[in-house]
Amino acid sequence: MRFKPVVLAASLIAGPASANDDIKALLAEVKRLSERIEALEKNNQALEQSLASERVSEKEPELVTRLKAVEFQTLSMRKQARQIEALEGITVGANLTSVVQRVNRAGTAGDISRQSRANYRGDISVTLPGGEIGDIEGSIFTHFRFGQGNGIGLRPTYAMPNATAFQTNAGPDDSFAVLAQAWYQVKVPLPRDGIKEDSRQHLHFTAGKIDSFVFFDQNAAADDESTKFLNNVFVHNPLLDAGGDIRADAYGFAPGAVFSYVNTANTAQVWSLSLGVFSSGPGANFSGSLGTPYVIAQADTTWRWNHLPGNYRAYLWTNGRSLGYDDNERRHTGFGLSVDQKVTDDVTVFGRYGHQGAGKTRFDRALTAGIEITGNGWGRGADSLGIAAGLLRTRASYRRDSTALDLDGDGALDARASGSERIGEIYYRFRVNNLLELTPDFQIIQRPGGVGGAPTVKVLGVRAKLGF
Numbered sequence: 001m002r003f004k005p006v007v008l009a010a011s012l013i014a015g016p017a018s019a020n021d022d023i024k025a026l027l028a029e030v031k032r033l034s035e036r037i038e039a040l041e042k043n044n045q046a047l048e049q050s051l052a053s054e055r056v057s058e059k060e061p062e063l064v065t066r067l068k069a070v071e072f073q074t075l076s077m078r079k080q081a082r083q084i085e086a087l088e089g090i091t092v093g094a095n096l097t098s099v100v101q102r103v104n105r106a107g108t109a110g111d112i113s114r115q116s117r118a119n120y121r122g123d124i125s126v127t128l129p130g131g132e133i134g135d136i137e138g139s140i141f142t143h144f145r146f147g148q149g150n151g152i153g154l155r156p157t158y159a160m161p162n163a164t165a166f167q168t169n170a171g172p173d174d175s176f177a178v179l180a181q182a183w184y185q186v187k188v189p190l191p192r193d194g195i196k197e198d199s200r201q202h203l204h205f206t207a208g209k210i211d212s213f214v215f216f217d218q219n220a221a222a223d224d225e226s227t228k229f230l231n232n233v234f235v236h237n238p239l240l241d242a243g244g245d246i247r248a249d250a251y252g253f254a255p256g257a258v259f260s261y262v263n264t265a266n267t268a269q270v271w272s273l274s275l276g277v278f279s280s281g282p283g284a285n286f287s288g289s290l291g292t293p294y295v296i297a298q299a300d301t302t303w304r305w306n307h308l309p310g311n312y313r314a315y316l317w318t319n320g321r322s323l324g325y326d327d328n329e330r331r332h333t334g335f336g337l338s339v340d341q342k343v344t345d346d347v348t349v350f351g352r353y354g355h356q357g358a359g360k361t362r363f364d365r366a367l368t369a370g371i372e373i374t375g376n377g378w379g380r381g382a383d384s385l386g387i388a389a390g391l392l393r394t395r396a397s398y399r400r401d402s403t404a405l406d407l408d409g410d411g412a413l414d415a416r417a418s419g420s421e422r423i424g425e426i427y428y429r430f431r432v433n434n435l436l437e438l439t440p441d442f443q444i445i446q447r448p449g450g451v452g453g454a455p456t457v458k459v460l461g462v463r464a465k466l467g468f
Contacts, residue, residue: 089129095467096122097164097226101152107457109153119149121166135196136188143181157448158242158392159423161459163225163232180253183208204260215258216298220340221350221372226465230441231425233390237336238366239354245322245332247280254284271301281321292320310341324360332359346374365393382431390423394450417450439463
């Protein structure tokens, strides 16, 4: 309630005359207090009007400006916190790989002249949280790939010296990106009535468009052509990749599903079982039936030798749409092994073996082995040296029928395949900085196509990789 100074003054005037001076002083003080209260009320009204608007004006009181600044900072921090929360669990990876190679004259298609080629490939991957159902976690993975250049053209061989070469069917003048992979995965902890954080057993179910080699035939020392060996016979099992038994689309991907059981109860001996079913042939590029798929089952375990880890994998596969050298579809079956083992802190040895059953395949046995040495011994811990050798044995039926084949593409029939193709590769990966790697690489292919009299192919190249 507003103070009434007039009423108070009237009551004081009725007092003794000797108190007039004191009364006058009191009235002056009361008047001053009344004016101050009125000023405060006006300021309060101005504050209320200023705070009712989110806009900041230079005419506003300093207190209002400060309050709004604090409020804006608080809101900004809350917004950033919500953005961080929304981005939690999202990972993004990207890299750009370029390769320049030169092949000797005897190794080129048609034996015309030395040949050099360059190519590049880019890969972008994004992993997103896929939601939860109780203690079951989901994740979404997408992978885009683009590039130009098919690499150097060699006389017919089973080995491809540049597994990074990628170009869409649109042609060399276009570098469209393709959706290489897009799959959804759920992770189920076991036992179902246990505590999620304490679970040491899990079931994984993955479905979508997949690179089957992400889940099968892995190898710690030889499974990434952008950082390790370039020749495809050292990247994957040659019977599945170079031999074509996966029968994926033109870029190596196919729709499918993978079921896995992983047991980590003993961290020194982790083991898992996996089963994959993938569309093959026309079904791999969504242009035909999904029947007679490519099926692969794998058992793998991690063991320690002299306290150093190693991975051991064995797998079986069958594909009702495998393509033979006579271009006819028929069922192929086989089994394979993939091993990598650290023998010292700086040295890892690896090997792969593939064995194929009946069928009209160009080769039916494949053995590759090698070594990877990190640069710790010479003060370059991020560098590595890799050496590998491979042997691909031609199938007896192919050696018999190859008299009717033009093995080097020059229009004339050649001597038939008579033995095994032999491949060797050596590289040194030099870490320039945390984003850039340079890798000189040399490869040699003897008896290409399994033809005993065929000249030796020699390929010299350099790979550059930029990524994070």
